[in-house]
Amino acid sequence: MKAVRIHNYGDASTLSYEDAPMPSISSNNDVLIRVIAASVNPVDWKIREGLLAQMIPYSLPLTLGWDVSGVIEAVGSTFSKFKVGDAVYSRPDIKRNGTYAEYVVIHEDEVAHKPKTISHIEAAALPLAGITAWEAMFTTAQLKAGQSVLIHAGSGGVGCLAVQLAKSQGAYVIATTSGKNRAFVESLGADQVIDYRSQRFEDVISDVDVVFDTMGGDVQESSWSVLKPGGILVSIISPPSTEKAAALSVRSAFVFIEPNAKILEELAELVDVGKLRPIIGAEFALQDIAKAHALSETGHTVGKIVLYVGLP
Template structure:
């Protein structure tokens, strides 16, 4: 099969088309023909070798943590998926990624594609959807009436997280740049802070939950806006990292955790229900062909860190 991958870490120039063996289908596996693959910042960070201490890979390395496609084959122990089913997934990162013709995924990580979405829209969901779910629902237990601050509301995670929190009945505040304020309001944000001209830690008070995707001073200052017994979820940093406590966090008895997103087909199926009910809509701003130049352009856009919503690669073999 064809795939877009790399033989060494580096800049966009290391991306190349690679001929690889079609993945073997294990007893519990679903072989998915890739119709679309999502692009995430983690892809180019892995490509550049920035996460070598976190995730160990061998070469050739195929990137991609999001897939939507059609089931091409199943293992003997597979009980739910059938050949021809339209599915999506955030696969196990220990196996090669989704910038390829096919990807083999354990059935427990697979869910039926939302019926009201295209493959490109569906491929934008798994990683950001599960990251948001595991942060806001599984860890923070978001409830109706909670006040929730979501940082970087116009990005891939932020656009999903705003809608997810709103679907649970929360009051949502978010941070974004001046030009994107109306964009995040249209997604459902109740309070919008322009990070270029305003300090969220001075404007927001007594929030139940903060969802941080930026780290650094933003993470540290987020404790200031939390109410006593509030919760802070952050995705910034390596797996297993403990978020350092501060004097404020100890005084307020803040519960904090670093979230490293795990693949989960059941949680993805719950997200499917929210999407099919119209409570969450994907935000895809760029669809590019799944070939070398398309991937290079996608990474260029993602590396700018100014992309709205999600970037998706469309089957082009």
């Protein structure tokens, strides 16, 4: 089969569209998926660069990509919850070979039926970013109706889903982005949009219940001052200081997501009742993966970058 693999860590020139061995089911718990679409997340090029090599000792060559929408080709057990031909989507375990490939083997408890009302291309834009937004705001921060949330980078892959999810929960949603994306982020349901290039968010808002930090660094540091006492700063970039949180009488958390089929089922339901829509900013064929990575690495994409892999 064709796949995009790396044989060593490095820049986008390490991405090789090539023949790779067909993956095989190795346990009762595995399913083989024919990939129709995948998507690009920043973690893909971070892994490509070797930035996670200390944390996850990959053996190379490695197939990148950890979002998929496709069709069940084979199941590992007759007791599987899936049958051949089912349309499914997943954010699989990043410790295994990924989804920039015509076929991928995934544990079936990391897989869910894809939303019925959208295409595979759209569905591939949801799993990793959607699980992340859900885990951070709902599982961790316990965001509730009537509470306020500041979502950094509301126009990004995670942020554009986070804004919609927080809104569907009944929260007051404040999002940062640059001026060119203001109307777009408002269209997702944000109640207040702050252009980070012309205003400091910490000068504009205060007493927020939840900050969802998707940027880290100075943005995380400046976020403490906008929280109300008892509020929570949840980051997906780096663990916020617990000492600082205690000194300010607020809470903090760091989230690094794992596969989660239950959340995928919740996301599919929200899509199918019209409360959530995937946002696709750019589409590429799998062969053009280097261009897709270059775009993601700008840090200024809108929504998700999806990859066409196979025929529906």
